[in-house]
Amino acid sequence: MSLWYEMDIPHWIGLFLLISTAVSPFILAYKNKTSFALATTISLLVTFLLQRIFSLIYSMTDVHVDPHNLLVTIPDIAWDPIELHRMLTATWLHADYFHILSNVIVIALIGIPLELRLGNRRFMVVYLIGGLGGSISWVIFNAGSTVPALGASGAAFGLLGSYLACWPKDEIEFPFILIRKWPISMIALIYFGLEVARAFSVYGMGEWSNVGHIAHLGGFLVCYLVSRPIAKTGPTPLDVVDSGPSQGGIHSALQSQKRSLMKSLDSDPWTKNNEDIKVHNVLEKLRTAGDEIETREAWMEKLVSIVRCPKCEGQLEVTNLSDGPSVQCSDKTCNFGWP
Numbered sequence: 072m073s074l075w076y077e078m079d080i081p082h083w084i085g086l087f088l089l090i091s092t093a094v095s096p097f098i099l100a101y102k103n104k105t106s107f108a109l110a111t112t113i114s115l116l117v118t119f120l121l122q123r124i125f126s127l128i129y130s131m132t133d134v135h136v137d138p139h140n141l142l143v144t145i146p147d148i149a150w151d152p153i154e155l156h157r158m159l160t161a162t163w164l165h166a167d168y169f170h171i172l173s174n175v176i177v178i179a180l181i182g183i184p185l186e187l188r189l190g191n192r193r194f195m196v197v198y199l200i201g202g203l204g205g206s207i208s209w210v211i212f213n214a215g216s217t218v219p220a221l222g223a224s225g226a227a228f229g230l231l232g233s234y235l236a237c238w239p240k241d242e243i244e245f246p247f248i249l250i251r252k253w254p255i256s257m258i259a260l261i262y263f264g265l266e267v268a269r270a271f272s273v274y275g276m277g278e279w280s281n282v283g284h285i286a287h288l289g290g291f292l293v294c295y296l297v298s299r300p301i302a303k304t305g306p307t308p309l310d311v312v313d314s315g316p317s318q319g320g321i322h323s324a325l326q327s328q329k330r331s332l333m334k335s336l337d338s339d340p341w342t343k344n345n346e347d348i349k350v351h352n353v354l355e356k357l358r359t360a361g362d363e364i365e366t367r368e369a370w371m372e373k374l375v376s377i378v379r380c381p382k383c384e385g386q387l388e389v390t391n392l393s394d395g396p397s398v399q400c401s402d403k404t405c406n407f408g409w410p
Contacts, residue, residue: 108182201229208289225290
């Protein structure tokens with residue numbers, strides 16, 4: 072019988088607090104348009120802190136409020152439909168201080184620059200794929216085991232695999248002996264190589280370990296394989312070599328992408344039926360100086376102040392679309408847009 076049927080009120084309270092604590096940083100990041108990688112780091116840390124508080128309550132009162140056993144990955148029951156959530160929820164739980172710190176260091180230092188390259192939504196997709204890839208790898212290689220697994224290591228290694236696949240020449244600050252900039256290719260391959268050696272010592276030589284090396288490798292490999300298609304439609308070109316990821320860099324990349332999508336201004340609906348030299352001059356300036364988003368938008372603002380909608384004679388306005396500035400009719404039923 073599933074442990075869900077044995078839940079009492081303290082467990083339900085603990086579960087509610089744990090989920091609320093884990094989700095809150097993401098809600099705030101979404102509302103404030105701040106980093107999801109930073110939100111992930113905070114979420115993992117405050118969730119671990121709540122785990123410690125639950126343990127303290129249990130040690131002092133014998134009241135068990137920690138829903139830990141409902142959330143960790145257990146290979147023997149992992150594919151039971153009512154237990155599938157474990158492969159994701161386990162990635163938010165950690166065993167001890169070293170476990171949590173080793174993961175959040177990677178997630179913060181690798182995740183934040185990677186998010187600047189990918190964009191926040193693609194970052195979260197890659198992060199979750201890494202976490203699930205690690206959990207599924209662990210379940211497959213330990214089929215039938217009742218030993219629980221937990222931790223965000225698969226997701227952390229997934230970020231390394233993703234970065235290596237998409238922007239291997241980037242250099243980021245990382246604590247390898249010295250805290251300085253290191254090539255992401257070196258960081259990722261050292262981490263991956265060490266895990267291969269450790270996994271071989273466990274599975275090939277029979278050494279005992281309480282670390283899920285297979286989960287680490289699984290997260291790394293699955294993200295390495297899927298990240299290029301995910302990043303292809305993102306704000307930063309794949310394999311770009313520049314000064315490195317930054318807020319300014321991602322803004323520049325987004326602007327460059329939008330410029331490449333801007334439509335031609337060669338034809339317009341006003342020239343034929345309008346003899347006003349002022350209109351012709353503005354349109355000419357728009358065509359000659361409209362290669363940049365800002366100048367195109369400025370001349371379009373000038374244009375809408377002197378012309379009317381050619382379909383309904385209504386007022387016009389300038390709207391920023393995914394393919395650049397556009398002149399639109401303010402009457403939404405008209406559906407006029409140019410270019």
